[in-house]
Amino acid sequence: MNGDTLMANHVAAQEVLELQRAEFLRDGPPSAAVRRHRIDRLLAMVLDNLDDYVDALATDFGTRSRTGILFAEIMGMLTTIEHTRSHVERWMRPRNPKPSARLYGIRAQVRPTPLGVVGIIGPWNFPLQLVIVPAAAAFAAGNRVMLKMSEITSRTAELTRSLAPSYFSQGELAVITGGPDVAAEFAALPFDHLFFTGSTRVGRLVQRAAAANLVPVTLELGGKNPVVVAPDADIEVAAARIARARMVNGGQVCVSPDCVYVPEDRIDAFADAVRAAFGALFPAVVGSEDYTACVDRANYERVVGLIEDARARGARVEQVVPPGEILPDPLSRKVAPTIVRDVTDEMPIAVEEIFGPVLVLRPYARVDDVVSRLHAVPTPLVAYWYGPDGREFRSFTRRVRSGGVSRNDFALNMFPEDAPFGGVGSSGMGAYRGKAGFDTFTHYRTVVGTDLPFVVTALAAPPFGRPVRTVVDLALRVARGRTRRRLATARRRERSVH
Structure with a gap:
């Protein structure tokens, strides 16, 4: 993209932002009916054009099945959006703080207030x-x-850009397309909130760009999601479920299981079960419409490079290749389901998010060893546990940081439509879905007033006479005594325990 084109895109995006902000300030906070109508039009834009979206997404990926697209892209959003739509009016209501202020003649409300213009940067x-x-x-x-929208899935982005004007004015919803330079310019715009989904590396760049304008950000990132197969887990069941979960969207999911920790005396049996599960799931790979390809040549080469680097450094690599096929295949951009063992920490596959059909298996002697390791690596978006809901699982969830936890199934933490979804640490900040999404894009503004014939806060203003000093001293003595009694009680409890 040349400099003139980049400048034109930047000016266009800046102009759209100014238009949207002007209309927002002119119209004020919209009613519940207007908000629901915008959500309905957003859904209609997708549902009215399902075939076109399926074609665009399948073309962008090279191979991605119609059913997989409809389930993951469309069905996955409907329950969340319907839940949001049905609760809009309730979430908009002002909240009255506790009545203590009213006893003093002060009226207060906390009012959910729109932020203004929100920028959203999507992944591929x-x-x-x-x-x-x-x-x-x-x-x-x-x-x-x-x-x-992502330039990597350019047909989907262009389709959305072309459809949006039939459902929205530009002052309500605008779609910007273009490459990384356009994305960088977009991230640097002075939005009222910026929402980004993507890699941790790019998330750092987005946050840095937004910081120049003090724009608050929500970062939905990823990471190497760990899986712990419990000592008392059913190995066959766990292996089959984890193998299937890894193949969702060809492993190109931010909540994919990445590194599987297996009891050292059961890891051979687990590897055998995963191998059998992969073979049963995909008797064909290259010609299978259900086997999602790597999205582009760069991602294909990156995944293959991680595997080959691990092999060269001494890892044990086993690719489950159907009879008669040669994989990996650069033409279809398909990589065989792959098991990697004997991984060491200096291998890139041990630290990078794989984002492909590859499972790393690592043995452990005690669950405490896994916990210690997870304390030393970046915080994942999801931590998985396969096994009973027992003492070890509860100890694991208390001690391990992650955006969410899912037990015995893939991405269960995303299923409740009223539950927040988001990362922590290097897997992100902030959350959305359900009420959490409404809260993310809302400012809760406190509005307080009084008609009293005197100034309530006069005690805080000089000059300070003896009565004020006496009140302050008394209040502090009471607070100091209360705190000392609490600490003394805590010390007595500690002594009684020991």
């Missing part, structure tokens, strides 16, 4: 769902929305 792995769901939450909160 679920390029439709992961812009539509946050856009619905932003509309529910009363905002205007600008979308920057």
Whole structure:
């Protein structure tokens, strides 16, 4: 992209932002009916054009099945958006603080207030769902929305850009397309909130760009999601479920199981069961419409490079290749389901998010050893546990940081439509879905007033006479005594325990 084109895109995006902000300030916070109508139009844009979206997404990926697209991209968003739509009016209601202020003649409300204009930068792995769901939450909160869709899935982005004007004015929803330079310019715009889904590396760049304008950000990132197969887990069941979960969208999911920790005396049996599960799931790979390809040549080469680097450094690599096929295949951009063992920490596959059909298996002697290791690596988006809901599982969830926890199934933490979803640490900040999405794009503004004939806060203003000093001294003595009694009680409890 040349400099003139880049400047034109930047000016266009800046102009759209100014238009949306002007209309937001002119119209004020929209009613519940307007918010629901915007959500309905957002859904209609997708549902009216399902065949076109399926074609665009399948073309972008090279191979991605129609059923997989409809389930993951479309069905996955409907329950969340319908839940949001049905609760908009309730979430908009002002809240009256506790009545203590009213006893003194002070009236107070906490009013949910739209932020203004929200920017949303989407990823390529679920390029439709992961812009539509946050856009619905932003509309529910009363905002205007600008979308920057991934250039890697360019057909899906262009389709959305071409459809949007039939459902929205540019002052309500605008779609910006273009490459990394356009994305960088978009991230640097002075939005009222910026929402990003993507890699941790790019998330750092987005946050840095937004910081120049003090724009608050929500970062939905990823990471190497660990899986612990419990000592008392059913190995066959766990292996089959984990193998299937890894193959969702060809492993190109931010919540994919990545590194599997297996009891050292059961790891051979687990590897055998995973191998059998992969073979049963995909008797064909290259010609299978259900086997999702790597999204582009760069990601294909990156995944293959991680595997080959691990092999060269001494890892044990086993690729489950159907009879008669040669994999990996650069033409179809398909990599065989792969098991990697004997991984060491200096291998890139041990530290990088794989984002492909590869499972790393690592043995452990005690669950405490896994916990110690997870304390030393970046915080994942999801931690998985396969086994009973017993003492070890509960200890694991208390001691391990992660965005969410899922036991015995894939991405269960995303299923409740009213539960927040988000990362922590290097897997992200902030959350959305359900009420959390509304809250993310809302400012809770406190509005307080009084008609009393005197100034309530006069005690805080000079000059300070003896009565004021006496009140302050008395209040502090009471607070100091209360704190000392609490600490003394805590010390007595500690002594009684020991």
